[in-house]
Amino acid sequence: MTVRIPLPGKDTPGRVLVVDDVEANRDMVGDCMELASHEVRLANGADTALEAMRGWEPDVILLDVMMPHVNGLQLCRRLKSDPLTAALPVLLMTAMNDRKLRVLGIEAGANDFLVKPLDPHEVAMRVRNAIRSKRLYDSMKRAHEDLRRLEALRDAMAHMVVHDLRSPLMSIGLCLEAIRSGAQAGDLSLIAEDATACIGITTTLTEMIGTILDVSRLEAEAMPIEPGSWDVAAIIEDGVARVREGARSPISVHSGPVVVVWDRCLVARAIANLVSNALKHSGGKPVEVRCVDHGPDVEIQIDDAGPGVPEESRERIFEKFGSLGTGSDKRNATGLGLHFCKHVARAHGGSIGVSRIDPTGARFWMRMPRLAVSPADRTGVGSTPV
Ligand SMILES: Nc1ncnc2c1ncn2[C@@H]1O[C@H](COP(=O)(O)OP(=O)(O)OP(=O)(O)O)[C@@H](O)[C@H]1O
Ligand SMILES: [Mg+2]
Incomplete structure (x- = not known):
């Protein structure tokens, strides 16, 4: 079976979480995202942002840096240190084009920056790119999980093959021993009887192996039908x-x-x-x-x-x-x-x-x-x- 990684669509709408303590800023960014057909949720701080993410997984977070209580850098660090949210792109929104703050943002794990005053077109493009990366990551994660599942199946199959082929092989061994005894005793009818049994078991074995191979080929779509x-x-x-x-x-x-x-x-x-x-x-x-x-x-x-x-x-x-x-x-x-x-x-x-x-x-x-x-x-x- 081939694991395919679907590439994200050209302009896939996504789920965008906007976190800013200033209502006017939140609404402006939110409107801009809705215009680009994204599903938007707004949060006025770190706690409400985490609350919004319960049962709703955003594709990208637009996060203001300067916020009271828990600031954007702290929230970013927290999201990036949790394996469940580490892959979520965080775009920091900052009022100043401040080099020191950018370095701190990068240290905190931010994926990109949006400098205020925001340019709606630039925001839309950066969000689109972030969503594409997130979707690609999600597809690869799913493909990885599929591969692990297939690997487990293959192990189970190998185990089953070893286990299930052992008993017919043992039966063939016993038949051959009986044939040898028959030959030593010159008993042709015993030889014929055990040879027939041996052939029967071999046919079953061949069919079992045939089924295993066919299933693999059909799963890999490598066995075309011949109608x-x-x-x-x-x-x-x-x-x-x-x-x-x-x-x-x-x-x-x-x-x-x-x-x-x-x-x-x-x-x-x-x-x-x-x-x-x-x-x-x-x-x-x-x-x-x-x-x-x-x-x-x-x-x-x-x-x-x-x-x-x-x-x-x-x-x-x-x-x-x-x-x-x-x-x-x-x-x-x-x-x-x-x-x-x-x-x-x-x-x-x-x-x-x-x-x-x-x-x-x-x-x-x-x-x-x-x-x-x-x-x-x-x-x-x-x-x-x-
Ligand atoms: N006619 C049936 N009535 C009741 N249960 C059935 C019937 N056919 C299949 N099953 C159930 O489905 C399971 C899977 O069937 P399947 O044909 O895939 O495997 P199997 O018969 O156990 O092994 P194999 O086909 O390799 O001899 C069976 O083990 C049995 O539990
Ligand atoms: Mg069966």
């Missing part, structure tokens, strides 16, 4: 065929001929994930797969009669490792299945969600445009029946 014209019934059949073998519940498919332009392989794998989940949770009761034609959109529904998904978890399960710790078989589970499905739906310009079915059960649905479109600004996850 082709297909009958949905054929795509569903592909998906169901991947999980039908050994299924503990009957799977019934209801789909008439509906032509779509989708990536057959990706959608079939998403359907396989959804049906495999339904099988895990249905407790042996039938699983139904259906295609509903909504005109420009086509929806695939997978219903099971299991315990369903609690409302508060219906967004979370689509996140990476969003497992709720339910289901009868947690072996070889990456917790990436639904996350993968979400990306497949998004890559087609569609969405995915889960709803409840009566009297008990879950309906997972993927709704995508008949003609796959690039995802514009859709969120990709829904939680209400469609």
Whole structure:
């Protein structure tokens, strides 16, 4: 996933706090800021300024230096020493073009100076620049937080991979030992049986690794879809065929001929994930797969009669490792299945969600445009029946 830093707009209006003990000055600067479409708050001293900042974060402070009680330099020092407000640009307003006062202001951490009598145009330009710097700082801060979150996810993923790949690898080791014993005993049927088990585990392992790679590529938008014209019934059949073998519940498919332009392989794998989940949770009761034609959109529904998904978890399960710790078989589970499905739906310009079915059960649905479109600004996850 790429972390993008949006550049601030050309003349973004911002939130401006004007602090001056002289009412006429405050109002003059305030009017000038309002004229430039900024949201303005006025304060007559340090205490009222701090009060104004409670629950309202300005983008810039215009601060008079000469004020009774706590002067502008003291307030500036205080703001700059607090990590929460240190990045807030402070523009000191001073009556004198006094070098000593400027040096004191710089020492206090002020970002810029406005010399009285103020020139409205100059003030507007300096405020605009300060807002731009603040916005850039905010964007970089958000990007940094995103990176840290991604780093934590990557660590979790590495941990999960190491942990979850260990048990199938151990099983492969055991199978190979059994094959060696079979070879020593000349027992061909034992060798064939263990080799088959070995192949099965290797297939599962390969699929797990494939899912991990696909999720990374889809997140990085580095996996373009390859849409082709297909009958949905054929795509569903592909998906169901991947999980039908050994299924503990009957799977019934209801789909008439509906032509779509989708990536057959990706959608079939998403359907396989959804049906495999339904099988895990249905407790042996039938699983139904259906295609509903909504005109420009086509929806695939997978219903099971299991315990369903609690409302508060219906967004979370689509996140990476969003497992709720339910289901009868947690072996070889990456917790990436639904996350993968979400990306497949998004890559087609569609969405995915889960709803409840009566009297008990879950309906997972993927709704995508008949003609796959690039995802514009859709969120990709829904939680209400469609
Ligand atoms: N049909 C369902 N009924 C109830 N809960 C479900 C159902 N499908 C998924 N879930 C819940 O959502 C979680 C996430 O599912 P997901 O497919 O992403 O991971 P997984 O099934 O645990 O692992 P994997 O897909 O890698 O085998 C599951 O662990 C389960 O808690
Ligand atoms: Mg799953």
